[in-house]
Amino acid sequence: MHTYIIRRILISIPLLFGLLTINFFLIHAAPGDPTDIFYNPDMDPEARENIRRIYGLDQPLGVQYLKYIQGVVLKFEFGYSIAKKRPVKDEILEALPNTIQLSALALLLELSLGIGIGILAAVKQQSTFDNATRVTALTFYSMPSFYLGLVLLFLFAGGVSATHWFPASGMVDIVRHESMSTLGRLGDRAIHIFLPSLTLGIGAAAGISRYMRGELLEVIRQDYMRTARAKGLTERVVVFKHGLRNALMPIITIMGLSLPFLFSGAVIVEQVFGWPGMGRVAVDAAFQRDYSMFLAVNLIFGAMVVVGNLVADILYAMVDPRVRLS
Amino acid sequence: MTDVMDQTSPQIEVRNLKTYFYTEDGVVRAVDGLSYRLAKGETLALVGESGCGKSVSALSVMRLIASPGKIVEGEILLDGLDLLQCSETEMREVRGNRISMIFQEPMTSLNPVFTIGNQIMEAIRVHQDVSRKEARDRTIAMIRRVKISAAETRVDEYPHQMSGGMRQRVMIAMALACNPEVLIADEPTTALDVTIQAQIMELLAELQSEFQMSILLITHNLGLVAEVSDQVAVMYASKVVEHTSTAELFASPLHPYTHGLLTSVPTLGMPREQKLNVIPGQVPNPLHFPTGCRFHPRCPVAEQRCKQEEPLLREVKPGHWAACHFIENGKSPIKGADR
Secondary structure (H helix, E strand, O other), X not given: OHHHHHHHXXXXXXXXXXHHHHHHHXXXXXXXXXXXXXXXXXXXXXXXXXXXXXXXXXXXXXXXXXXXXXXXXXXXXXXXXXXXXXXXXXXXXXXXXXXXXXXXHHHHHHHHHHHHHHHHHHHOOOOHHHHHHHHHHHHHHHOOHHHHHHHHHHHXXXXXXXXXXXXXXXXXXXOOHHXXXXXXXXXXXXXXXXXXXXXXXXXXXXXXXXXXXXXXXHHXXXXXXXXXXXXXXXXXXXXXXXXXXXXXXXXXXXXXXXXXXXXXXXXHHHHHHOOXXXXXXXXXXXXXXXXXXXXXXXXXXXXXXXXXXXXXXXXXXXXXXXXXXX | OOOOOOOOOEEEEEEEEEEEEEEOOEEEEEEEEEEEEEEOOOEEEEEOOOOOOHHXXXXXXXXXXXXXXXXXXXEEEEOOEEHHHOOHHHHHHHEOOOEXXXXXXXXXXXXXXXXXXXXXXXXXXXXXXXXXXXXXXHHHHHHHHOOOOOHHHHOOOOHHHOOXXXXXXHHHHHHHOOOOOEEEEEOOOOOOOHHHHHHHHHHHHHHHHHHOOXXXXXXXXXXXXXXXXXXXXXXXXXXXXXXXXXXXXXXXXXXXXXXXXXXXXXXXXXOOOOOOXXXXXOOOOOOOOOOOOOOHHHOOOOOHHHHHOOOOOEEEEOOEEEOOOOOEOOEOOOOOOOO
16 A cells, blocks of 8 residues: 555656646746736836846746756745745745635535435435435536625625625634634634635535435445345444445545545635635736746646545545555 | 145245335236245245246345335234334344345345455344454354355455355355344355355255254245255246145146246256247236236136136145146146146
């Protein structure tokens, strides 16, 4: 198992390297460059060239690429953000934890809601609950997250005064947060993270609930479930012990694949809720042609895909004894 | 039906059992007025073609019929206790404890994600108040008893690490873990190859005398019936058409269907030119059974009466029950049926 994990991580290094290379040339091929933000019509062309020289943008592309890669590989340096006027690493270390927080909570919602509802719908097949959750799941699944976010903002963050329960943006109450007690701060964070994580998690939960229902219904028909009943086990043990573990296996794969989607979904949701995470950083970097920032953000998204797949494979091997990682 | 064998009280007696499936196409009468008796320590073979209701009748005894199926009528007496009157909780006490079941498909009947030890132990711990350690010891003893070598290590193996024959042994170990009074074996060897079949049947026979249990053997394999069973009940179209001792059935089959079944089995030493008997027509669709005797469209001796009047299962000679209008003085309506 350990050698398998180590090998998988080693394999992912050239993968991420390739990603970095392709992205490097892609973003440089896009019109404009990072110095555009300093540009104004009265500017001396020579001054502009000076700025370009300062950031090394006047050098041939190949040289720039080699320098960049050298920095990443040898010093684990990801360059300097021209737009933010600080090292890329600092900016990311500030934004990434916020996004991880949001995504982790969304993942928790996705799994608990999705699996819970899926099980209930399967066990009570064709019931009102089953039919109601089917329609609800379809609705949320097909709703774009930015739209759902706006609806939730309207309903619970000011649009309807009777249900104005949540703040509309930010991670904390900027004015009062510092003066709050520890418990108060925790509560402040909780009400701020609730709507964005719900927006992010509920669509995925809707998908998971349908998969879970389908898988469990499939498993309930299996011969070994009949064997379990014939032993005299209660229906609860039959479903939750014998059924669930088998039904969860495909869910693990889906979850692993959904991890990067959750992360990139956060980009949009963060915009809607003014969440200071990777979403803002990513969008700004793309629009401002902030080369180093853009590359680092994409590297992180790429790493998410790799990690998501690896986690799914490891979990799968833990649940299914027929799979041996070697 | 009254007594088949009044000399011994039956371990399990099924009376007029009806299990119907309420499908969108109509009511499927999978078991429709089934009656049989199984004496203590004996083996009763329930034989019939595919789809005649054998397996459904077995699952009915366990009360494991799932929607849209329903047991609509009848009595299932386990040592006098009517299982159809039991609550679900009482029924769970019976399943795996007093009546156990092994299934046709050993490859899919074990849960792939739990060790075989875990699955056998589960059967012990649900019915008996024993410690984990003791349950494990008993599990290992059970595995040894079904003649799996290296029981101490195999207890921690998963089903996929075992062959079909081994898995069926595990199923048997699981079924017998609580020393049941009745074992229902639903085509236990159908999915196995012939040499393994013989081993499994031999093992079952050994364990039967060791555990003093009754076996309800469900099969379509007449060779198996002749070898291991004491009594035979022949099923056709959801009902028993003939019920007697194995020796009697093979010596003088009285029902035309039984006769057809027996003569459609090839025997060694049979001349090559001799054609194998075939029962013409097909098993009737349980959605629309024929009127009168359900066998009449395929029966060589059927007359007008058979289309209108359903024959009852009656004692046509001592200890021999059959459902046909034309059995008189214990003689089959088919010439030369008594062998």
